[in-house]
Amino acid sequence: MSDIIRRDPRAEWIARNRLHPLHAAMQPALHSWMGPNGVIRKNPHGVGFIGPNGIKRIDRSGAQQGGAVKRSATAQVQLPLHQVPAPAFYISVVPDMVGGRLSSHDRDLLGLAHQLAGADGAVLAVVFGEHKESAFATAGVDRLLVLEGEEFSGYAPEQRVQGLRAVDNQFNPRHWLLPDSRSGGGELGRRFAAALGERPATRVWQVKDQECIGRAGAGLQDLARPLARLILAAAECAEPVSETRHEALPVELSTSVVRSLSRIEDLGAVAVDPAAIPMAEAEFIFSGGNGVKDWALFHQTAAALGATEGASRVAVDDGFMARDRQVGASGTWVTARVYVAVGISGAIQHLQGIGACDKVVAINLDPGCDMIKRADLSVIGESAAILQALIAAVEAYRNDGRRDAA
Amino acid sequence: MSTNVISLVSIGAHPTSGRPRRADQDARAVELGLQLAGDNLQVLHAGDVAEPALRAYLGMGLEQLHVLEQPPGADALPALTAYLRDAGAQVVLTGSQAETGEGSGMLPFLLAEGLGWPLVIGLAQVESINDGSALVLQALPRGQRRRLKVKLPFLATVDNAAPKPRQSAYGPARRGELAADDVEVVEDELLAVATLQPAKPRPKRLKVIKAKSGADRMKAATAKASGGGGQVLKGVTAQAGAEAILKLLIEEGVVR
Numbered sequence: 001m002s003d004i005i006r007r008d009p010r011a012e013w014i015a016r017n018r019l020h021p022l023h024a025a026m027q028p029a030l031h032s033w034m035g036p037n038g039v040i041r042k043n044p045h046g047v048g049f050i051g052p053n054g055i056k057r058i059d060r061s062g063a064q065q066g067g068a069v070k071r072s073a074t075a076q077v078q079l080p081l082h083q084v085p086a087p088a089f090y091i092s093v094v095p096d097m098v099g100g101r102l103s104s105h106d107r108d109l110l111g112l113a114h115q116l117a118g119a120d121g122a123v124l125a126v127v128f129g130e131h132k133e134s135a136f137a138t139a140g141v142d143r144l145l146v147l148e149g150e151e152f153s154g155y156a157p158e159q160r161v162q163g164l165r166a167v168d169n170q171f172n173p174r175h176w177l178l179p180d181s182r183s184g185g186g187e188l189g190r191r192f193a194a195a196l197g198e199r200p201a202t203r204v205w206q207v208k209d210q211e212c213i214g215r216a217g218a219g220l221q222d223l224a225r226p227l228a229r230l231i232l233a234a235a236e237c238a239e240p241v242s243e244t245r246h247e248a249l250p251v252e253l254s255t256s257v258v259r260s261l262s263r264i265e266d267l268g269a270v271a272v273d274p275a276a277i278p279m280a281e282a283e284f285i286f287s288g289g290n291g292v293k294d295w296a297l298f299h300q301t302a303a304a305l306g307a308t309e310g311a312s313r314v315a316v317d318d319g320f321m322a323r324d325r326q327v328g329a330s331g332t333w334v335t336a337r338v339y340v341a342v343g344i345s346g347a348i349q350h351l352q353g354i355g356a357c358d359k360v361v362a363i364n365l366d367p368g369c370d371m372i373k374r375a376d377l378s379v380i381g382e383s384a385a386i387l388q389a390l391i392a393a394v395e396a397y398r399n400d401g402r403r404d405a406a
Numbered sequence: 407m408s409t410n411v412i413s414l415v416s417i418g419a420h421p422t423s424g425r426p427r428r429a430d431q432d433a434r435a436v437e438l439g440l441q442l443a444g445d446n447l448q449v450l451h452a453g454d455v456a457e458p459a460l461r462a463y464l465g466m467g468l469e470q471l472h473v474l475e476q477p478p479g480a481d482a483l484p485a486l487t488a489y490l491r492d493a494g495a496q497v498v499l500t501g502s503q504a505e506t507g508e509g510s511g512m513l514p515f516l517l518a519e520g521l522g523w524p525l526v527i528g529l530a531q532v533e534s535i536n537d538g539s540a541l542v543l544q545a546l547p548r549g550q551r552r553r554l555k556v557k558l559p560f561l562a563t564v565d566n567a568a569p570k571p572r573q574s575a576y577g578p579a580r581r582g583e584l585a586a587d588d589v590e591v592v593e594d595e596l597l598a599v600a601t602l603q604p605a606k607p608r609p610k611r612l613k614v615i616k617a618k619s620g621a622d623r624m625k626a627a628t629a630k631a632s633g634g635g636g637q638v639l640k641g642v643t644a645q646a647g648a649e650a651i652l653k654l655l656i657e658e659g660v661v662r
């Protein structure tokens with residue numbers, strides 16, 4: 001519901017009708033009463049009511065009746081709670097958790113898990129390391145197992161397989177579901193399948209009647225087979241859970257995970273030239289628009305942040321940025337996780353292009369523009385000053401890190 | 407110093423016509439192998455020696471291609487495991503997924519499990535090989551790279567981040583030799599229970615609106631940019647604004 005304040009004719013009618021059971025509740029707040037010293041006290045703020053335009057109206061004709069109750073528009077729906085007190089079996093899901101949150105692929109997978117679990121089974125989500133997700137309950141997680149420890153941090157696929165084997169021994173899930181994605185799930189699932197000796201069903205896009213269908217070969221054929229125990233499912237394999245709330249009860253492993261001797265050592269991420277990453281798949285885009293006056297400073301900030309540069313249509317038309325850097329309907333539809341818009345007011349064509357972005361940061365002079373409505377964090381101010389402060393802050397942060405490491 | 411590298415190749419299928427061709431990722435594995443080992447590269451295929459598409463790999467400048475001869479529908483895994491165990495290779499390169507058949511991408515994982523070797527996924531570049539270990543760059547989604555140190559011998563899959571394969575030339579493709587080995591044939595039991603069928607196009611997901619009231623449906627149909635919820639910093643100094651932005655960027659892990 002919108003926040004527009006409206007007259008409620010029914011409430012006014014109840015307030016006029018002394019015989020209505022809700023009559024007392026609809027009376028306007030008392031605004032004059034006898035004080036302790038026998039003096040009449042008045043509350044001048046209690047007089048009148050808030051009109052349809054949000055302006056206080058005082059009607060002295062005596063016709064005013066209805067309560068001055070502002071009807072708030074809280075439509076927070078509490079979904080019904082789905083409980084599995086004693087699960088007959090488990091369906092285990094290992095979400096990717098890109099950036100520490102459930103991706104849409106993970107949510108689809110949880111939907112598929114619920115399809116397989118029915119009413120008796122419980123969906124067990126196995127999450128490695130720290131996470132930032134707070135919506136496990138609405139995503140459909142009945143039991144949550146967080147495997148923490150520095151051995152699981154970074155790139156440690158062999159150790160994670162050991163963790164999954166321990167989960168397999170303890171819970172013996174009926175099915176294992178992993179996302180068949182490039183961001184970890186596909187690899188982990190296949191490693192786990194090889195370790196278990198199970199033959200997984202890969203790139204599965206439909207599970208129906210104890211049969212699963214997955215893409216085969218280069219995508220020209222489908223492979224239909226009986227439901228496998230280990231399923232690597234493609235994106236949009238099922239509808240995500242949307243009508244129930246779940247417990248997300250934390251569970252723990254009773255045994256400690258075997259430490260595997262790592263034969264692959266993670267030496268960390270390598271700096272990649274951000275300009276060489278295609279815009280459509282860049283993770284972090286720093287985009288400039290009409291509000292940017294100092295383009296040299298803009299490029300300098302993008303370099304300092306290590307971000308891929310983008311631009312709005314105006315900036316491209318004015319010749320400040322190349323055409324292939326344009327974000328939006330007639331440019332590139334980007335999928336960045338973090339999108340920083342500097343001086344972009346947010347035309348609808350531009351907002352369409354950043355529809356898939358996770359976090360949007362806006363730097364703008366106009367507090368009423370559409371980009372600010374879309375953004376998760378907006379800073380109102382002159383872009384040049386903020387960019388300069390940002391460069392200084394990044395440099396200070398990096399120097400601090402270096403001093404801590406030394 | 408020469409490295410003993412084996413590239414595993416398969417028969418691909420053209421994405422539109424479905425005709426046999428050199429598989430793209432396998433060709434990248436051969437290209438990477440040629441860059442690593444030069445003329446010492448061994449290329450191995452399990453399947454039919456008479457397949458003309460195999461000659462496209464020879465056309466990349468190989469003198470010889472080993473074929474473990476198998477009928478279609480046979481399991482390539484036991485033959486390859488037995489061959490690689492005795493081949494003395496330090497690096498084995500494969501594509502990440504076959505273009506025909508099941509294409510589950512499990513072969514390198516099962517080979518690594520059978521041989522007990524480490525496996526690197528999405529190899530983009532081998533930086534150096536010395537002292538029984540290799541420094542390699544792994545391709546991550548969104549164009550990122552990660553440096554790994556892996557013990558030799560190891561298996562690696564390549565995907566589209568690996569160097570582009572060189573063209574296949576006709577003359578070398580004719581001159582190259584296909585050396586066939588007879589191996590024990592093991593049938594793949596999956597094909598007994600599973601059926602291959604032409605791929606069904608997947609329907610685009612519909613946006614289902616589960617509104618209970620007419621007002622909710624109207625709102626869902628006319629919704630503009632999702633308003634509110636965001637934090638707006640107004641009237642703060644540039645420094646405070648920049649700090650807030652940087653805090654979010656660090657939390658998201660994009661500024662390192």
